[in-house]
Amino acid sequence: MKLLLLLSLFLSPVIEAKDFVYDSTKYLKIKPYIKGTAMNFRETRYQTSRLHSAFSNKSDSELKQVFAIWEDQSKEISKESFNSMPMVFQHAYLIFEDFYQPQNLSRLHQSEKEDEFYKNILYYIIQSKIRIRVTTDIDTKTKHDLSNIAYSTEILDFKPHIKGDAKPLYFNHYYKRVFKSFLGSNGKIMGDFGSQKITFEDSQKRMDFLDTHVKFFRGQDSSIIIPSQPEVTSIIFNKNFTKAKIHFSLFYEGGEAEYEYKNNKWNLMKSELTWIA
Numbered sequence: 001m002k003l004l005l006l007l008s009l010f011l012s013p014v015i016e017a018k019d020f021v022y023d024s025t026k027y028l029k030i031k032p033y034i035k036g037t038a039m040n041f042r043e044t045r046y047q048t049s050r051l052h053s054a055f056s057n058k059s060d061s062e063l064k065q066v067f068a069i070w071e072d073q074s075k076e077i078s079k080e081s082f083n084s085m086p087m088v089f090q091h092a093y094l095i096f097e098d099f100y101q102p103q104n105l106s107r108l109h110q111s112e113k114e115d116e117f118y119k120n121i122l123y124y125i126i127q128s129k130i131r132i133r134v135t136t137d138i139d140t141k142t143k144h145d146l147s148n149i150a151y152s153t154e155i156l157d158f159k160p161h162i163k164g165d166a167k168p169l170y171f172n173h174y175y176k177r178v179f180k181s182f183l184g185s186n187g188k189i190m191g192d193f194g195s196q197k198i199t200f201e202d203s204q205k206r207m208d209f210l211d212t213h214v215k216f217f218r219g220q221d222s223s224i225i226i227p228s229q230p231e232v233t234s235i236i237f238n239k240n241f242t243k244a245k246i247h248f249s250l251f252y253e254g255g256e257a258e259y260e261y262k263n264n265k266w267n268l269m270k271s272e273l274t275w276i277a
Contacts, residue, residue: 077093
């Protein structure tokens with residue numbers, strides 16, 4: 001009997017975290033949040049339940065609690081951590097902090113039509129990682145220049161200081177899970193929460209419910225883009241760290257921005273859109 005039990009344990013299929021389906025009946029009792037609690041898989045389930053409950057009850061106070069919890073969990077990089085980083089990481093942080101201005105998108109392509117998109121919202125959602133490269137030279141005349149790459153890496157758990165009226169919320173795989181459950185993930189049957197199917201129309205209502213706090217938009221394939229725009233694809237530096245090029249996406253378009261290091265700071269010299277989805 002013991003042998004059969006052991007065999008059954010070893011032969012049972014492994015259930016990975018990514019296959020977990022939220023059961024709305026199991027998590028109706030929502031655990032109160034304790035200030036300073038780090039985001040983890042269990043807290044992901046509670047935040048998901050809080051968000052579904054807020055929508056079901058059409059409760060602005062419950063919705064505020066969800067984002068207040070995320071705000072409490074969102075701490076920008078400390079001075080000590082920043083100072084201990086490699087120089088290339090520090091430069092990437094400094095450039096991003098100047099470049100990222102969702103309330104002033106017209107500086108990137110001389111059009112004011114998108115400046116209103118993030119007006120009067122409470123939070124920006126910041127991308128969770130950023131690709132950085134160092135090249136022997138940057139040819140600013142060549143589009144999408146990736147030649148002579150000497151070094152390439154990613155900054156993970158990216159938490160820059162953000163300027164502006166809205167507060168930063170730092171995106172991560174836990175909150176990706178929360179919003180995938182709440183909003184779904186594609187254009188037809190978006191997803192489910194227990195036995196509750198989320199259709200495209202229902203998903204849109206849920207996006208509208210969040211509008212006073214955050215703004216999402218849909219990609220060309222109806223997938224939901226969560227990080228607030230612009231989203232930086234990569235930053236490329238020359239070997240002397242005097243010039244840099246940013247590749248970025250902006251809603252359904254994207255482009256390149258050129259920076260130069262002068263007077264002990266990075267300065268935006270030029271930005272233009274180079275592609276459209």
